[in-house]
Amino acid sequence: MEPMDTPSNDPTDERAARQEWRHAHDRTSDLQAAGNPTDPTMVPPVATADAEPAGTQAAPPAASTATPAAAQPTERIAKSMTEHPAHVPNPSDLVLAIRGLRVAFSGNEILHGVDIDAPRGAVVALVGPSGCGKTTLLRSINRLTELAPTASINGEIQLDGQNVYDRGTDLNLLRRRIGMVFQQPNPFPMTIFDNVAFAMREQAKTRPSRSSLMPAVQDVLQRAGLWDEVKDNLDRNALSLSGGQQQRLCIARTLAANPEVILMDEPCSALDPRSTARIEELIIQLAGSLTVVIVTHNLAQAKRIGDYAAYLLNGDVIEQGLARKVFEDPDQQSTRDFVSGMFG
Amino acid sequence: MIAISAFMLIVIGAIAIFVFYTGWPSFSANGLSWFGTGDQPLDVQLGNSFLGDPETGEPSTVLNAWPAILGTLLTTGGALLLSFPFALLGAIFIAELAPKRLAAILDPIVTILAATPSVIYGLFAILVLAPRIERNLIPQEQAEQLSAVVTLTGANVLLGILVLSLMIAPLMIAIFADALRAVPIKWKEGAIALGCDEWRMTRRVSLRAIRPALVAGTTLAMGRAVGEAIALSMATGSIGFVPNPLDGYFFFLEPVRTMASSIVDYSEGFESPELKANLFAFGVILLITTAALTIGAKIASRSAERRLGGGQ
Amino acid sequence: MPTRLSDRVGVATAYAAGGVLIIAVTVIMSWLVWQGIGTISWDFLTTGPAPGSLEQGVAGGILPALVGTLIVIIFGMLVAIPLGLGVAIFLTEYRQPSWLAKGTDTAIDLIFGVPSVVFALFGLAIFSQGWLAWLSNPVGDAGMATAQSFFCASLMMALIGLPPVVRSSQAAIIGVPNQQREASYALGKGRLTTIRRIVVPGARPGIATGIVLGIGRIAGDTAIVWILLGGAVLQSPPDGWYLPWNLVDFLRSEGSTLTTYIYFSSPAGEGNSPGPAYGAAFVLMVVILFVNIALIRLSRRKIGKR
Numbered sequence: 021m022e023p024m025d026t027p028s029n030d031p032t033d034e035r036a037a038r039q040e041w042r043h044a045h046d047r048t049s050d051l052q053a054a055g056n057p058t059d060p061t062m063v064p065p066v067a068t069a070d071a072e073p074a075g076t077q078a079a080p081p082a083a084s085t086a087t088p089a090a091a092q093p094t095e096r097i098a099k100s101m102t103e104h105p106a107h108v109p110n111p112s113d114l115v116l117a118i119r120g121l122r123v124a125f126s127g128n129e130i131l132h133g134v135d136i137d138a139p140r141g142a143v144v145a146l147v148g149p150s151g152c153g154k155t156t157l158l159r160s161i162n163r164l165t166e167l168a169p170t171a172s173i174n175g176e177i178q179l180d181g182q183n184v185y186d187r188g189t190d191l192n193l194l195r196r197r198i199g200m201v202f203q204q205p206n207p208f209p210m211t212i213f214d215n216v217a218f219a220m221r222e223q224a225k226t227r228p229s230r231s232s233l234m235p236a237v238q239d240v241l242q243r244a245g246l247w248d249e250v251k252d253n254l255d256r257n258a259l260s261l262s263g264g265q266q267q268r269l270c271i272a273r274t275l276a277a278n279p280e281v282i283l284m285d286e287p288c289s290a291l292d293p294r295s296t297a298r299i300e301e302l303i304i305q306l307a308g309s310l311t312v313v314i315v316t317h318n319l320a321q322a323k324r325i326g327d328y329a330a331y332l333l334n335g336d337v338i339e340q341g342l343a344r345k346v347f348e349d350p351d352q353q354s355t356r357d358f359v360s361g362m363f364g
Numbered sequence: 365m366i367a368i369s370a371f372m373l374i375v376i377g378a379i380a381i382f383v384f385y386t387g388w389p390s391f392s393a394n395g396l397s398w399f400g401t402g403d404q405p406l407d408v409q410l411g412n413s414f415l416g417d418p419e420t421g422e423p424s425t426v427l428n429a430w431p432a433i434l435g436t437l438l439t440t441g442g443a444l445l446l447s448f449p450f451a452l453l454g455a456i457f458i459a460e461l462a463p464k465r466l467a468a469i470l471d472p473i474v475t476i477l478a479a480t481p482s483v484i485y486g487l488f489a490i491l492v493l494a495p496r497i498e499r500n501l502i503p504q505e506q507a508e509q510l511s512a513v514v515t516l517t518g519a520n521v522l523l524g525i526l527v528l529s530l531m532i533a534p535l536m537i538a539i540f541a542d543a544l545r546a547v548p549i550k551w552k553e554g555a556i557a558l559g560c561d562e563w564r565m566t567r568r569v570s571l572r573a574i575r576p577a578l579v580a581g582t583t584l585a586m587g588r589a590v591g592e593a594i595a596l597s598m599a600t601g602s603i604g605f606v607p608n609p610l611d612g613y614f615f616f617l618e619p620v621r622t623m624a625s626s627i628v629d630y631s632e633g634f635e636s637p638e639l640k641a642n643l644f645a646f647g648v649i650l651l652i653t654t655a656a657l658t659i660g661a662k663i664a665s666r667s668a669e670r671r672l673g674g675g676q
Numbered sequence: 677m678p679t680r681l682s683d684r685v686g687v688a689t690a691y692a693a694g695g696v697l698i699i700a701v702t703v704i705m706s707w708l709v710w711q712g713i714g715t716i717s718w719d720f721l722t723t724g725p726a727p728g729s730l731e732q733g734v735a736g737g738i739l740p741a742l743v744g745t746l747i748v749i750i751f752g753m754l755v756a757i758p759l760g761l762g763v764a765i766f767l768t769e770y771r772q773p774s775w776l777a778k779g780t781d782t783a784i785d786l787i788f789g790v791p792s793v794v795f796a797l798f799g800l801a802i803f804s805q806g807w808l809a810w811l812s813n814p815v816g817d818a819g820m821a822t823a824q825s826f827f828c829a830s831l832m833m834a835l836i837g838l839p840p841v842v843r844s845s846q847a848a849i850i851g852v853p854n855q856q857r858e859a860s861y862a863l864g865k866g867r868l869t870t871i872r873r874i875v876v877p878g879a880r881p882g883i884a885t886g887i888v889l890g891i892g893r894i895a896g897d898t899a900i901v902w903i904l905l906g907g908a909v910l911q912s913p914p915d916g917w918y919l920p921w922n923l924v925d926f927l928r929s930e931g932s933t934l935t936t937y938i939y940f941s942s943p944a945g946e947g948n949s950p951g952p953a954y955g956a957a958f959v960l961m962v963v964i965l966f967v968n969i970a971l972i973r974l975s976r977r978k979i980g981k982r
Contacts, residue, residue, distance in 0.1 A: 162557060169464055192559040200557035206550035208569050209672045218568070219558045225680075257671065270554070277558055365770055368762035369780040375835070376783045382801040383794060450693050453686075457694035461687065470694075473701050476968045481896030483935045484957050487942050488704055491950055530700070537697070563687045584789070591791020594898040594935070598944035624793050624899075631903050634800060647797040651790060658789035659782070 105327040107308030108141045114178075115140040115281055115311045116161065121175035123156050123165055130156050132335045133175065138281070138328070143303060143312045145326030145343060147319060149358070152332040154315045155203075158283050161313065162198040163191060179281070196223065199279035203286045205266035207258035207273070212250050215258045215269055216240060219277035236276065244272035245302055264295025271302060282306070284314040288321065300325050319359065323347045331355045383651055387644030389637075393425035398645065402428030406604025406621065410630055413638040423638040431604045432646065435620030438521050438607065439596060440589040442616075443528035448582060451533045455540035460562045460570075474541070477534035482527075486595035489527040494518030494599070502617055510611065514618055519601035522616040527599040528592060532585035539584070543577030544570055573672060576665035583661035587654045590624070597625035623649055712958020715951050721959070725909055725952075738956050741937035743917075744905065745895055745963070747826050748933060752833030752894045757887060759834065760841030764883075765871055767842070768849040788839035792832075796903035799823065799832040803904070812928055826927040829905040836897055837890030844889060848882020849875055885974045892967040895960065898935040906930030909940045909947065934960040 116138035123131040130153045138144045146154040159165045161177055163184060176183045184194055196219065207215050213230070216237045221228060237254070241247040246268045250256070258269055267287055274282055284303070288296040303312055303325050316322050322329055323343060330340035331350070339346055339355045350356045391398055402409060404426075412424035458467050458474070498518035507516045547570045555565040571578075601619025604626075609615055621629065623646040633639040723737035763780060771777040803811055806819035811827040814820070852875050860870040876883070909932045917926040932940070937956045941947035 164553060164557065167553070167556070192561055194559075195557055196559035200553075202550060202554065202557075204550050206548075206554040208551055208554065209573055218555075222559055222564065222568070259672070273558070365762050365766035366776065368759055369766045369776055371759070372763055372780050372783045372787075373776070376786055378802070379790070379794070379798045382798050386797075386801045450696070453690040453693035454697050457690045457697075461690055462694055470697065472968065472972060474697075475971070476965065477701065477704075479892050479896065479964055479968060481898065481935055481960060481964065483896075483898045483938045483942075484708070484961060486944070487938055487953055487957050488707065490943050491953075492707060530704075563683055563690070567683075567686065587789045587791070591793060593791070593793040594902070594939055598939070598942060602944070624791060627793050627797065628899060628902055631907055644797055644801070647794050651794050654789045654791060654794075655786055658785050662782075662785060 105142060105307075108139050108327060111139040111142070113140045114138060115180060116313065117176075117178040117181075118157070118161070119176040119178070121157065121160060121177060122173070123153070123160055124172050125168060126170040127172075130335050131160075134332070134335070134337050136330050136337060136340060138311055138313055140311055141308045142327040143307045143314065143325050145322035145329045146313065146315045146332060147317065147322045147329060147358075148332035150317060151334075153335045154332050155285055157332070158200075158285050158313060158315050161281075161283055162195050162200055163189075164200070196277045197279055198281045198283060199274035199277055200283045201267070201270050201274055201285065201287045204290055205263055205270050207261070207266050207269050209257070209259055211255045212258045212261070212269060213237060213254040215273050216276050218273055223277070240272045240275040243275055243306070244268045245298065246272055262295070264291050264298060267291060267295065267299060268302065271299070271306075275306075279310060281311045281313060284312060286315055286317065288316070288318070296321070319347070319361070331358060333358075380651065383644055383647045387641055387646075387648040389425065389641040390427055390645035391648075393641075394427050398427060398429055399433065400428050401430045401606065402426065404428075406431040406626075410604070410626065410639065410642060413642050414630070414633040414636045423636055425638050425641070427642045427645070429623070429646070429649075431606045432621055432623045432626050433649070434606060435521075435524075435600065435604075435622040436590060436624070438620060439524040439528055439600065439622055440586060442521065442525035443532060443589050444582065444586060446525060447529040447533035447536060447585070450529070451536035451581075452540055452578075454533070454537045455544055456563075456566050458537065459541040459544035460566050471541070474534050474537050477530075478538050480534075482531050482592055482595040483598075485527050485530045486598035488530070489523050489595070489599040490519060493526060494523055497523060497617070506614060510614065510618075513608075514603065514605050516614070516617055517601060517619070519599055520617045520619050521600065521607055524596050524600035524620065524622070525616075527595045528589045531592065531595065532589055535588065536581045536585050539577055539581035540574065543574040543581075547573045576668040576672070579664045579668060580661050583657045583664075587657045590653055590657075591650055592622075593624035593628040596622050597628050600625065602629055708954070708958055708961055711950075711954035712961075715955030716958060720952075720955055738934065738937055738952065738959065741909070741932045741934045741956060742959065744826070744901075744931040744933040745935075745960075747927070747931070748830050748833050748901065748905070749891050749894050751826065751830035751927070752837050753887060753890055755831060755834035756837035756841055756890055760838045760886065760890075761845055761876070761883065763838075763842045764845035764849060765875070768846055769867070769871055769875065784839050784842050787835055788843075791899070792836055792897050793899040793903075795832045795835050796900045799828050799900065799904045803828040803831075810928075822930075824904055824906045824930050826905065826929070826931055829901055830927075832900045832904055833894045833897065836893050836900070837887075840889035840893065841883070841886035844886030845879060845883045848879035848885075851882065852878035881974055881977050885971060888967055888970045888974065892964060892971075895963050895967065896935065898939055901933045901936045902939065905932065905936065907936070907940070908932070909937055934963070 114137050116136070118134055118136040121131055121134040122129060134153075134157060136144075136146075136157070146157060148154050156165060160173060161184070165171050165173060173185065175185075177185060179194070179197065183189075184198075208218065213233075217228075217230075217233045220233055220236060238247060238251075241250065246265060249265060250261070250269075258266065261269060267290075271282075271287075288299055291299065300321060303314065306312060307327070314322075314325070326343035328341065329343040329346040331338045331346060331352075331354075333354060339350055339352045346355065347359050350359055404412075406429070409424065409427050412418070413427065414423065416422055417424040458470050462470065495518055497520070498516075501522075502516050502518075510516060544566065551569050551573060552565055555569045560568065600621060602621050602625060603619040604621040605619050607615045607618040607620060611618065627643045627646055630639060630643055634643070720737045721742065722739055724740050725737065763784065767777060767780060800823050802808065803823035803825075804815075804821050806814070806821060808823075809821035811831075812822045812825035815822055856874050856878060857870055860874045865873070908930070916922050934956050938953050938960065939945050941949050941953040941956070943950070947953075
């Protein structure tokens with residue numbers, strides 16, 4: 021891939037342009053907020069079979085190397101002078117930069133020139149009322165939007181500085197680097213093992229043996245917190261799992277492709293509260309080692325897990341920045357109205 | 365409504381009873397040798413049951429139906445072997461690979477081909493394909509060597525297989541392509557989001573999901589092939605010959621006569637009770653085979669569906 | 677292009693299969709049009725085969741065959757539509773007793789799967805009984821019947837046309853929204869009235885699709901006609917066959933349809949005159965084409981309605 025060297029693609033320029041991103045964010049307090057009993061959608065944390073201790077999310081490997089980037093605090097943000105999320109090593113290091121994205125279906129424009137940044141290792145929550153285009157935006161990142169023959173897409177989406185809409189982009193490689201978890205859990209009609217091994221077999225040059233795949237399958241199932249529940253019957257039909265298990269299986273299946281970014285399209289909307297909590301926990305654990313862009317219409321969820329947030333309305337980004345800032349002290353009246361609905 | 369539905373059961377029962385009853389004398393007279401090979405060629409036996417045995421003058425009840433059974437097996441088996449992979453690939457082409465505009469044109473064309481009467485395919489086979497097979501595939505010397513045993517013409521096993529394939533391939537393409545399109549979008553997008561192109565997606569996910577349709581379409585096509593009378597009467601040469609595997613490549617250029625086409629070929633001799641029993645005996649075999657295929661397909665696709673739907 | 681060799685081969689063969697399909701369609705259709713259109717003339721469509729002419733491949737038309745095809749379609753569907761609709765309504769609205777529902781369901785599948793030549797044999801066995809001689813003509817005084825007539829052929833054709841009518845109607849009846857039924861019940865209408873006034877009208881496009889599919893199957897069938905309508909090609913329809921008081925006599929007589937005409941005049945039959953066979957095949961194909969255009973129209977209408 022050729023490096024992009026136009027000025028607007030330079031992450032440092034971006035940094036100057038988007039000061040909101042630099043603002044600090046205290047993840048721990050955010051998690052505490054998650055337990056706020058006044059929040060009707062909130063669920064108490066559940067004990068999981070997973071051996072990982074609670075609070076792992078606060079200490080990903082990158083945490084120690086993180087440098088506080090909030091050198092120039094914006095005057096508008098008064099209350100938080102703290103650093104950016106601990107597992108985001110450098111908020112100006114953008115893994116995804118969406119620039120002027122316009123998407124239309126049969127001439128009917130859904131997104132009107134959207135700019136969004138996703139720093140490496142962060143959880144970026146896209147929120148907004150239904151029909152605001154957030155799902156279309158998400159699906160444009162791994163180029164699923166264009167599967168609809170009537171779609172027309174303009175603008176740039178840079179993955180590590182390279183526009184994914186460049187001609188000659190290897191679509192299959194792109195989609196391996198940017199994984200996706202869908203709204204409806206969609207495990208394939210095959211065994212649990214085959215589901216997880218799907219991407220590995222897809223990427224292998226020659227047909228790999230089951231035993232050679234086993235360690236990796238175990239690893240991703242453990243990361244998805246599903247291993248203990250399924251280790252004894254990996255050959256069961258994946259469709260016989262519960263909805264929450266199916267969704268975690270889909271996350272494991274996506275992790276197995278070893279992506280840099282995972283897109284999640286309302287991954288919990290079809291699940292019960294217990295499974296939702298389990299998956300939120302998982303997303304927090306995954307952040308840092310990879311970037312998560314999640315669409316949700318559950319504001320409480322966005323607040324619980326998001327490091328950064330973008331609020332979309334009718335195909336425009338109204339406001340984006342640190343999740344805490346967007347949710348607690350938004351600049352725009354429109355955002356404030358939307359966010360206040362969260363507790364009202 | 366209840367009466368009408370009960371009437372359907374009566375019709376099916378009546379079909380089975382009447383066909384069995386009329387065909388039974390042929391089985392009872394010949395026992396298990398009905399299914400075997402006989403001393404006399406099939407056509408001579410069928411002729412004797414109509415005209416009478418040359419020695420006794422009495423209509424003969426002897427029937428060793430193996431040549432007709434083999435004819436049906438060869439043509440049906442050959443057509444399935446030829447058209448299943450073709451139909452599957454063709455369906456993948458139409459449903460997944462072809463440009464949308466081309467697919468929109470091919471779709472109704474396939475439906476029309478599937479609805480085309482078999483007699484038209486038979487006519488095409490005998491008038492267009494047969495002369496070309498005779499001219500290009502049958503060397504004169506070889507044909508003369510075999511002429512003592514059988515006359516090789518353009519109408520033979522190969523042509524029978526081709527005409528059956530023309531009939532059943534569009535049918536299978538239509539069923540398979542519909543099934544491929546009906547694979548839930550969430551599975552297709554799931555595969556694409558994991559870095560599959562359309563071909564890999566089809567191979568690894570869709571083909572698994574459409575197994576019930578593959579079973580149903582193939583058995584339906586098989587039933588059509590087994591029961592096809594007219595087109596095969598036109599295309600196979602309609603000689604009750606047993607192709608000899610020792611003839612190698614000529615095996616497929618030797619004529620046969622299938623069970624279904626025997627019924628049509630000898631339909632003018634129904635006033636002879638012996639021939640009638642023999643032809644109805646063919647009908648019995650066809651009825652049992654197609655009924656077994658229908659019910660087998662139902663059970664198979666249902667269990668495949670259950671496996672897709674979750675559970676064990 | 678996929679990277680793996682096996683995938684490349686697979687994609688290439690799929691494209692090749694598509695190519696073969698396109699070529700085959702083009703060859704067959706252009707052959708039929710090329711050969712058929714030369715034979716078609718007003719005379720060809722409006723006269724019967726001239727005496728002795730078919731064997732020599734000369735003049736003569738297909739009028740009796742065309743009429744025969746129309747008659748087996750009309751009378752076959754006249755039986756198939758009420759039967760099929762009744763079965764479809766039973767299978768969707770009643771389903772009681774359940775053993776009968778299951779049995780009928782399997783019976784329809786079997787009728788769909790059994791080859792038409794077996795129906796022909798069945799028809800031969802049952803219609804040759806002396807007490808059914810009024811459907812065809814008696815043979816001598818042996819208490820037997822010829823079992824060869826438009827009546828016999830049409831009755832068996834009804835079985836060919838039945839499964840599509842049942843299945844399409846069933847799907848359409850299931851698609852009628854339940855609120856409409858409930859609204860009718862709420863107005864105090866009985867079950868039968870609801871079915872007649874609400875369910876059947878609502879399912880009309882699906883029922884029509886089934887009927888058209890059935891017509892296509894009947895128009896294309898050869899074996900039943902060959903065995904139950906007579907294996908010869910009629911020179912011409914009897915005089916005044918179209919007059920209503922001759923109708924019963926006419927329907928008790930033997931005849932031919934386009935399919936048997938083609939079979940008879942092909943090299944495999946006795947006629948061996950390709951010219952008229954091509955002409956009849958072309959006309960039959962036009963019929964099938966119209967049937968399919970009607971089907972496409974119907975499916976569009978169904979989609980448009982939603």
